[in-house]
Amino acid sequence: MAPSWGKFFEKKAEICEESSKKSILEYYKYKEEEVGEIIRGYYPFTYHPVRRLKSIELISIVVLDIEGILRNGFQSIYEMIRMTPSDFRLEILLNVGKDRTKFEIFQSVLKEFQDRVQLKILEFPNSELSVKDINLIVSDSQGSYVLFWNPCFKPKNESWLYELLQHAQSSGVGAVCPIIFNQRNELIYSSLLLGKKGFIGVTGNGLKVEEAKIWSGEFVEKNVSAVSRNVFLVSRKNWDLLNGLDESFRSDYWDVDFCLRLLEKNLRIVSNPFSSFVSSFTPKRSFQEYDPKYKVGGSDRKLLIKKWGSLLESDRFYTPHGDLLGSDMYPRNFFHALRYKIWRRRWGLN
Numbered sequence: 001m002a003p004s005w006g007k008f009f010e011k012k013a014e015i016c017e018e019s020s021k022k023s024i025l026e027y028y029k030y031k032e033e034e035v036g037e038i039i040r041g042y043y044p045f046t047y048h049p050v051r052r053l054k055s056i057e058l059i060s061i062v063v064l065d066i067e068g069i070l071r072n073g074f075q076s077i078y079e080m081i082r083m084t085p086s087d088f089r090l091e092i093l094l095n096v097g098k099d100r101t102k103f104e105i106f107q108s109v110l111k112e113f114q115d116r117v118q119l120k121i122l123e124f125p126n127s128e129l130s131v132k133d134i135n136l137i138v139s140d141s142q143g144s145y146v147l148f149w150n151p152c153f154k155p156k157n158e159s160w161l162y163e164l165l166q167h168a169q170s171s172g173v174g175a176v177c178p179i180i181f182n183q184r185n186e187l188i189y190s191s192l193l194l195g196k197k198g199f200i201g202v203t204g205n206g207l208k209v210e211e212a213k214i215w216s217g218e219f220v221e222k223n224v225s226a227v228s229r230n231v232f233l234v235s236r237k238n239w240d241l242l243n244g245l246d247e248s249f250r251s252d253y254w255d256v257d258f259c260l261r262l263l264e265k266n267l268r269i270v271s272n273p274f275s276s277f278v279s280s281f282t283p284k285r286s287f288q289e290y291d292p293k294y295k296v297g298g299s300d301r302k303l304l305i306k307k308w309g310s311l312l313e314s315d316r317f318y319t320p321h322g323d324l325l326g327s328d329m330y331p332r333n334f335f336h337a338l339r340y341k342i343w344r345r346r347w348g349l350n
Helices: 005-030 075-082 101-113 131-140 160-168 236-241 254-264 298-312 320-325 334-347
Strands: 035-040 047-051 059-063 090-095 117-122 145-149 153-155 173-181 187-189 191-194 200-203 222-224 231-235 268-279
Touching (some): 005 035, 005 047, 059 131, 075 090, 075 153, 090 131, 145 160, 145 236, 160 173, 160 231, 160 268, 173 254, 191 222
Parallel strands (some): 059 090, 090 117, 173 268
Antiparallel strands (some): 145 231, 173 231, 191 200, 222 268
């Protein structure tokens, strides 16, 4: 009796899966990176290799309290530590400004984690750290990897740090970021997109995982042009390679500049959807520099444009398949050119 079509396609799918996994193993063997297992991705016939990490002594976390969330307590830091596996040692670098007293109370709470968490209190005069402040903080930190983190965004599961590290340890990778969901499990960030809305924009169409299609590229590990300062990981080696941040910038767009400098060194920037965060509330200031109404960052914006010019006008990793979703980019026809001019005028870039 002839086999049913269902069994035929099932067998064909198994063959394709085994072939894909074999190719993945061969690739990482060539890169001399050990794969522990290969799991299925978010879409059919996509796969996620789980690699074994090399030894890590300490990870430094630079807290960027952009939303001022820590004025109301330190629950977000406490939760982040609890969501980090105990085999990782953390150095948390926290700017308290002039209000050191209540942070000393927080230090006593952290005694629960004193065997694996070091808290370093900093007293810069302004709550918003400048680029010079950040360079100074990182130069005084001890970790072999540096995580920039906005406490408005909390890890969704305990694998968040492992997933960032497995890319950060991979040869040829300059920096890596997670994706961010809102409280409704809708994607609000996966990377920054050059050229979006006439300048630079945030990718994240408000999609849920179950609604997305493979061509959208939102829930696959991918190379990107830039990531946001809100959450990203970089190795000390790559940080030192660039001598830190360009101090010509004051407080905005240093993340984009840093990423473009990494790309200049032929290092990749990776967005990893298997490391995910969730927003505590609707962010008001976290991505404000990508809104034309934001005027404070005008001088930094002019500097970024002067430095990188036409490289900011389109994204090297842009895919026309993303147009099918209709919100991040638009087909390059008459309406695209018209909309682009309108956005450029809003930014004051015409």
